[in-house]
Amino acid sequence: MTASATVRVMSPEEIAARAGEETPFLHWPQRESVFAEREMRLRQLARGHAMEDYLGFLARIAHQQQGLLKTFPSVPLPDAQAADRAARAGLPLIPAADWPRDPAWRQVVRDMSQALSQEVAGKAAEVLSTLADADEVFLERQADALLHGLVTGLDLATAPVVGAALQVYWTHMLLATRDLHQGQGQPFGRIDDETVCPCCGSRPTASVTRSAGESLGQRYLHCSLCGLQWHMVRIKCPHCLSGKSLAYQSLTGSSGDSDSAAATAKVQAETCDDCGTYLKIVHTDRDPFVDPVADDVASVTLDLLVAETGKERHGVNFMLLFGDGGGDPPPDQGGQ
Template sequence: MSPEEIAVRAGQQIEFLRLPPDDLFAVREARLRQRAHEHAMRDFLLFAADIAHAQHAAFKTFPAVTLPDEAALDAAALAGKPALPAALWPRDPQWIVSLRGMLEQMLPTLAAQPAARDVVDKVLHMRDQEIEQQADRLLNNIMFGLDLATAPLIAAGLQVYWTHLVTAVQKTHGANRVAPFGRTDDATRCPCCGSLPTASVSRIDGDGHYRYLHCSLCSAQWHMVRIKCTHCETTKGIHYQSLQSAEDEGPAEARKEAIEAETCDECGHYLKIVRMERNPHVEPVADDLASLTLDLLVSEAGFQRHGINLMLLFGEPDDPDPDANRSRGH
């Protein structure tokens, strides 16, 4: 067993779930702008930072929407299911109102980026039904018929909506129950909305370093012990891959990267991990986007990604084969 598993069995309390903070999108924006400096993907990272800026404003002013009641929360807990399942939850029309407000706020900042402005304009001119159809494909991980260009913008609106849902449920029901959200039957998916993680983060908390998976949709983080595959949950054949310059000098420990790919020989999957003990400023979504080269190299080695980053999707949207229609995010 890992030291963390021993500690858990000894009765030590580790916070299972960490809900997104109020400044979630502002922190993400700051990290994206930091990583964009002299980066090969500078323009895209800055565009993603502009999206995060608009998300922060939308999150702060998000209107009241329908939330699950106590009975629905109890039913989900008894069934071992997330209370706000991404693929099944009836979306409130306010999420599209919020999305349009975000995009209108972004337009003035994109004068020097005609390609990005065209994509924003495209979503603004889509009918609500078209946006909902794209949202359904995103939330069900279906590539067929998905517009890859507009997907990050629509996903951004969905992220704000689900982040609001999760935090609003906590504020509304948190005082009346032990916890509105608890453990579910699938430990590899978000216990709040059932989505895949974008990455995991090794946090610096109190008396130790604990690994949490970071939800790609609502940004909740849930605990999973380290050195354990986030796809098949085995502890065998786990390795860590990272990018390192051949010019780096100094002790090996000092040269360890803050972003690594945790690969599993047993199932052939991987998920990136960002380590706060090596860089306290890492942010899972931002650093995942900024380390695309690592994804490409690990994929070339034969590993398949377990998680997804809704800000950058890859796939073959015109492939009619249903077995090949699942989205793959890097």
């Protein structure tokens, strides 16, 4: 497989015409289905994939996430005064780096690890059993490393499960805060840094082109932590905001697929020559079941090929972490 440049983004005039004030700024994860839909997509992608075992294991994680999100206990949430202060300062309301984490998130790690350890075998079961008994210091240090984007001290073997627990916690806080402030105004909105999540300040995993309603054809960035999606016009690089040198890369067959065939790819890498970064983009108009997290993992070959051109990955995916070789890889047992 090779990486091949395809069509460029729409003209500024066309995008401006389609990105009027009627375009919703935010799209919310659905508490009843967000991780269940990801599980379904992971199982679909796993069939016959070179990473079938790992994608199947991630599907098991997503299954646990959905159940734990539904039963997540009450935790402290930002009040109206905190929302007002954050809005005035142009800052995220529940910042990943600074929010005082409630111990409830650690119980999610333990419950998830215990359940998963019963479904896998070998080294993976040992890792998960150890994680289920991990102490507070270890878990909080792992959370700090993940939420600050640090590799030093990060245990790559347990990072997907720790990251999954943090996703459940922040997704719950996002939705519970929205519901708490219902009728009092929207607690989440635009912040000064449009490249990070308006809720938690995390970087996106990928971007999504939406295919329905008022958002038809619009690009949204998908938060790597809380799952919130926020609108950004497609003439801007999601990292440096430049609109001068954006292009798309996709996986095409070695037999020489045409640019028009590549332009129908469900997953592409949006590259920027100005800052030298790329972010995956998934297209729901080409496949309504694409999921930013699942399809990002399944298209890791695209990362490897784009990296060969010197571009650096901008997206963050707790299920697809690239370390310095100092730790074990994530557990890959469990199949589908």
